[in-house]
Amino acid sequence: MSMPAARVFPRVEPERVERACEELRRLLSPGQVRREEDTLAAYARDESDSGVYPPDAVVFPENTDQVSTVFKVCAAHGVPFTPCGARSGKSGGSLPLKGGVAVSLERMNRIRSISAEDLTAVVEPGVVTGDLMKAVEAAGLFYPPDPNSWEWCTLGGNVAENAGGPRALKYGVTRDYVIGLEWVLPDGEVVHVGRRTIKGVAGYDLVGLFVGSEGTLGVATEITLQLIPLPRKVMTALVVFPSVLHAARGVSAVLAAGILPRCLELIDDVALRAVDGRGFHFPPGAGSAVIVEVDGNQEEGLLAELAELAELCERHGATQTLVAQDEAQREKLWAARRSISPALRALKPHKISEDIVVPRSRIPEIIERLKAMGAELGLTVATYGHAGDGNLHANILYEGPHQRPLVEEALRRMLVMTVELGGTITGEHGVGHAKREYLSLEQQPALIALQRRLKDFFDPSGLLNPEKIFPAPGRS
Numbered sequence: 001m002s003m004p005a006a007r008v009f010p011r012v013e014p015e016r017v018e019r020a021c022e023e024l025r026r027l028l029s030p031g032q033v034r035r036e037e038d039t040l041a042a043y044a045r046d047e048s049d050s051g052v053y054p055p056d057a058v059v060f061p062e063n064t065d066q067v068s069t070v071f072k073v074c075a076a077h078g079v080p081f082t083p084c085g086a087r088s089g090k091s092g093g094s095l096p097l098k099g100g101v102a103v104s105l106e107r108m109n110r111i112r113s114i115s116a117e118d119l120t121a122v123v124e125p126g127v128v129t130g131d132l133m134k135a136v137e138a139a140g141l142f143y144p145p146d147p148n149s150w151e152w153c154t155l156g157g158n159v160a161e162n163a164g165g166p167r168a169l170k171y172g173v174t175r176d177y178v179i180g181l182e183w184v185l186p187d188g189e190v191v192h193v194g195r196r197t198i199k200g201v202a203g204y205d206l207v208g209l210f211v212g213s214e215g216t217l218g219v220a221t222e223i224t225l226q227l228i229p230l231p232r233k234v235m236t237a238l239v240v241f242p243s244v245l246h247a248a249r250g251v252s253a254v255l256a257a258g259i260l261p262r263c264l265e266l267i268d269d270v271a272l273r274a275v276d277g278r279g280f281h282f283p284p285g286a287g288s289a290v291i292v293e294v295d296g297n298q299e300e301g302l303l304a305e306l307a308e309l310a311e312l313c314e315r316h317g318a319t320q321t322l323v324a325q326d327e328a329q330r331e332k333l334w335a336a337r338r339s340i341s342p343a344l345r346a347l348k349p350h351k352i353s354e355d356i357v358v359p360r361s362r363i364p365e366i367i368e369r370l371k372a373m374g375a376e377l378g379l380t381v382a383t384y385g386h387a388g389d390g391n392l393h394a395n396i397l398y399e400g401p402h403q404r405p406l407v408e409e410a411l412r413r414m415l416v417m418t419v420e421l422g423g424t425i426t427g428e429h430g431v432g433h434a435k436r437e438y439l440s441l442e443q444q445p446a447l448i449a450l451q452r453r454l455k456d457f458f459d460p461s462g463l464l465n466p467e468k469i470f471p472a473p474g475r476s
Contacts, residue, residue: 009053009467011099012079017056020077020101024059027069034058043084043102047149049352050092050434055082055102062107064182064190064221072188074101075461082465083215085126085154088147089161090353091432093214097467105156108221114139120179120196121225125156129163132225142230144171147428148338159220162212164428166293166337169388170262171228173428175211180224183210186217186459196224209454214430215465217458231295234262235302236330237323239290239313240283244268244371244383246317247288248364251387253312255360259305263293264388265337268367270397271384274343280336283320290387291333340384341393348380348397352407354414358423360390366421370394373413377406391427415441431469440471 024033034040035057044054056079061067074081080100087094096102109126116139123132130150136143146165147153153163159181164173180194183206194200194207210217241247244266251264267275267289276282282289292309294302310321324330344351358366367383374381374396385393396410415425419441425431431439439448452470456462 009097012056014056016077016079017100020073020079021057023073023077024057024070027073028059028061028066032060032062032066034060043087043096043104046087046089046092046094048090048092048095048429048432048434049350050432051095053095053097054099055096056099058102058104060104060107064184067103067105067108067184067219067221068188068190070101070103071184071186071464075187075463078461078463080463080466083156083160083219085157086128086149086152088149088153089157089432090355090429091161091214091426091434093161093430093432093465093468094157095433097433100463103219105219105221106154108156109154111135112222114141114227116141118196119198119227119229121227123155123223123225125154125159125220125223127155129153129155129158136227137230140230141227143177143225143227144168145174145177148341151338155223155225156220159211159223160213160215161428161430164386164389164391166263166265166291166386166388168386168391168428169264170260175208177226178207178211178223179226181207181210181220182222183218184221186461186464190221194224198226212430214432214469216455216468218464232297233299233302234293234295234330235299235306235323236291236293236333237306237310237321238282238333239292239310239318240286240320240322241288241290241313241316241318242285243317244288244367245364247290248367248387250313250316250318251290252361252363253316254309255388257308257312259309259312261292261294261305261309261388263291264386265291266384266387266392267291267337267340268383270347270380270382271340271344274347274382275336275339278336278339278343280332283322285319291337340382341395344382344395344397348399350398350400351382352396352398352411353429354394354396354411354425355385355391355427355429356394356414356418356423356425357389357391357427358418358421360388362421362423363387363390363392366392366418366423369417370414373410373417377410379403379406379410381410386427389427390423412438433468436467436469437471439469
């Protein structure tokens, strides 16, 4: 299978957009319908580096009724509409490929309630994930999902993509904490799915279907989240290895021994070089590293867990285990981890970031094969991320457009070998626009056809977030 050239998608007729915008201006407040060039440019891209697709208008609804109104107006005029939030996505899922209306939910940003008694929170989709995390922790509670962009991504986007993060190893991903949704369907109908209780199995699990649907089946306008008690103690350490293969084998050994930290984050040689000295200095001779974090209520037990983990890693070549002594040191470690993606751009002007997942026992093999592939093609490959659950962020770094054919070949090989090893082409970024032509590597035609029928059932007009997830006709 070869990657096709970037497609140019037909855009909606300007007359339809004009009529839709005129009606939306009548129904909404001034400033909620924006068409100036700088606004359109800001909503034309995300963090995926998979193209620039400006909308014809950006609309900013401020409540559920307005979201419903926008959907109904767009549907009535035959104008494509694409939900978006912080545009922090890595798969092009919020790109308005056919133009039309970008529907930004960022103004719906209230935390409506936090209940310590019921262990729940109710939020609007534009709430920044980090703001919710801080708010619930102030109440002695814990919302575990922690995507790397938590300081600016929004919960609506997390729901759309079923976001994960470093703590997914122990605590799971967004879907594990969403128990109820107020949901606007593509035709503008508003439904309430799920519940506000911790348990409940009445009817089909539509929450499970909608979470991770990548903005193709509707959008959440209210999200009910399950919380858990905040662990009293957290301890973080940096385990230093001479090479990334030593580190990968160390991670495998820790998991095989039955130890379950809340985070096991791998940093390979390329990523380490990119962030070294940017607020954090790795020890001399470090060729790779793993950030380990454990949590619980008893400090003695956490120290014993770290000591056992360090001993296992030493048997696989670790040279040092450095335990953060206070919150400032801990934050420096995590700041270095969060800065990897932008720091890699200092090594090469362009990069493609993938989020492959392999069975944890195959982590050393996939890393070795990716490094060999990079050497063969003359490209730099950086591999880091959530090694504890097999979810690796494999980045292909390159100089410019002249190398793009090589990059596409590297991407194809990466995803083929991932599936060959029993893995999946995406663990948390989603398929979106960037990987839609690769879905058939992993899924059989009958399964893709079934999912297309689901999309057609919810969105028979095909106007909501078009050209996402599924391969172009004739390519599945």
